[in-house]
Amino acid sequence: MRIVVCIKQVPDAKDVRLDPETNTLSREGVKSVINPYDRHAMEEAVRLKEQYGGTVTAISMGPPQAKAILAEAISCGVDEALLVSDRAFAGADTLATTYTLAQAIKKTGAVDLVLCGKQATDGDTAQVGPGLAARLDIPYVTCVKKINGLEDQVLRVERMMDDGHDELEIDMPALLTVVKEINVPRFPSIRGLRKAKEIEIPSYTAADIDADPDQLGLGGSPTWVVKVFPPVPKGERTMLEGSLDEVAEKLTEILSDSAYGA
């Protein structure tokens, strides 16, 4: 079974702030990490390989620095890694990203399964997985929390819904996006770390993946970000003060307000 896992390098979300003066993202001093959900996708890919045989390829579209997360993927059991990197990709929204990733995946040959994280913590869109499946013309299931088995090229999976969960069958080749509940990712192994050090991670350009320049980057992106701004802080607040009993009394008064329907 040939598995591709898509991983993205993201800034550690809690460190990102907007510079109120310039309205630009200050990424200085912000650590870059593997998108947390993608660790679970990676782990699931490696587990499937261990169970059913095959290979796992990690792919990331991003700047040259993203090689760091691909090396980390190798250290955690992924067999090979591929960076897709070109200045032409800059400013890609999800439509241009899925085009680029799909071209890259097609270039690597036939796949049985593509795994993605549910969403990336920088944009939180959760759109790349479904969009990529549409580009590859393969079926997909999002928010998979469990893989129950594989038989005759049909995977059985559980997907989280707002009101519970669904159990589904999906014909392979297929794409799944996974949630954190699916597994606990392993740590790098000594052997893996050694391999990550030695391995040469190839980098594909737009030309290498036979990309149509009109569909890449900013130019290939239908959505435009026209404004970014810090969230509006809430207005004034009242701190309840006094003795313990006074505070409890005031609080009880507030909570008893019939306006809340209680």
Added chain:
Amino acid sequence: MLIIDSEACIGCGLCEDNCPFDAIHVENGKAVVNDSCTLCGTCVDHCEVEALSIERDEESIDLSDWSDIWVYAEYRHGKIAQVTNELLGVGRELAAQRGVKLAAVLLCDKAGDAPGQLIAAGADIVYTVEDPALADFTDDAYGNALEDLARKHKPEVILAGATAIGRSFIPRVATTLGTGLTADCTSLTIGEDGHLHQTRPAFGGNIMATIMCPKHRPQMATVRPMVMKANTPDPDRRGEVIAETIAPQRLQSRTRVVRSVLAEGEQLNLGEADVVVSGGRGLDTPEGFKLVEELASLLDGAVGASRAAVDSGWIGYPHQVGQTGKTVASKLYVACGISGAIQHVIGMKSSETIVAINRDAKAPIFDVADYGVVGDLFEILPRVIAKLKERRS
């Protein structure tokens, strides 16, 4: 458009046999395409002599072809999702500003009285597709159906709830339509330029971004539940119900739902509660967490939790509020022993009145609170619970 090379075409009819839209026919020994063509590419794939190809216009499309605001009506287990009513609420404003109609799209096996409810909630038109193949939600069938309807009627805007279902199949529709999609919007307005201005949080809520899709149609967005205001249903509202059919091939799914399991004890429906009392790591133990449950029950409210409390095993994941949990917009939200990390705050800050109890005066939860109590919750909560009980008796 579909290009037919009539030199190469041998009139074999494979394209005609395989077209899901009845859009291509062999006439006088050559293939001829009609207006129903959606450029789906099925014929191109089936043509054995490479006589067919697709040429897409990369220029900005003629925006004036596209009008009306659409809302995907989420309908599951015989119930319209609350977010659909909220979308019809904001949709009415957008439609009025644009001077167009507001339509709801209902995909299901049996519509029952749902179309009437959608009209009462604000829709001028309800497009319904009733088909047994739509009994369960699958991305293939729902995605193809919405895509085909959009190509046929050309709406300028398509809105859907940022729910498990909306976030799953709407990105596919945007991709196959080749248009932009903005996820998880919290505000939608029509700008002076006539485009839809879509505002959403990014980076876990640390930043807000306004996004436009100026050169493509439809403009698509998923919208957070509990952010927009639903209109009070008006049973006297008039509207038109239009029954649509989708080609059977397009409703075939490569995924099949074997079983739908409703979470146990999930009647709580955190998202729709007027009062939510939430607890965090400050509760310290499962016994500590009981204080939150007791207060919630006294206030007829639902119980929420921070991820720290869920991860500690004091309460189940369905109670988690925040970025990776539920979004609530209750009338009253009481945060007990929660620090107010941005990932939590993003899920509760649109509540009307927020009360925070925390012993750390610097805890960021106080930045979003209307009423704050700096103190030990093990001293405060039991007193409040006792006082509330006293008042009730």
